[in-house]
Amino acid sequence: MIEILQQEGGSFAPPASTLGEGPGSQASTQQPTEAGANVGAQAQSPTSGLWMLGLMFLVVYLFLIRPERKRQREAQQMRDAIKKGDLVVTAGGIHGKVASMDEATITLEVAEKVRMKFNRNAVAAVSSPEKKAEAE
Numbered sequence: 001m002i003e004i005l006q007q008e009g010g011s012f013a014p015p016a017s018t019l020g021e022g023p024g025s026q027a028s029t030q031q032p033t034e035a036g037a038n039v040g041a042q043a044q045s046p047t048s049g050l051w052m053l054g055l056m057f058l059v060v061y062l063f064l065i066r067p068e069r070k071r072q073r074e075a076q077q078m079r080d081a082i083k084k085g086d087l088v089v090t091a092g093g094i095h096g097k098v099a100s101m102d103e104a105t106i107t108l109e110v111a112e113k114v115r116m117k118f119n120r121n122a123v124a125a126v127s128s129p130e131k132k133a134e135a136e
Helices: 002-008 034-041 046-080 129-135
Strands: 087-090 095-101 105-111 114-119 123-127
Touching: 046 123, 087 105
Parallel strands: none
Antiparallel strands: 087 095, 087 123, 095 105, 105 114
């Protein structure tokens, strides 16, 4: 096989001109030409990276952080507006009528004479009896 490559002019070894050249050799330390010098002069300024970083943060804020804060604020307003007699659904899916409440907890009547106590943050949805009557 080596004989075939030698007949065709091929070789396993790199050309002789590149042998012995390493990172510190003269071939790799050539001076840049005028065209190469112009390419380096057209490099981006250091502040362009900061602009891109700021733009990415703005996009993340507008599309992720801001809407999530708005949902949290609306959920808190809904929990603060709960009053006795409202029909609510907890995060666990339990439906009930508000029997009593205090600052941190809410007691739901889920059946006749069956009451359960939950944290206020467990309430996922509220519908007052007036809204239910209007819907029917």
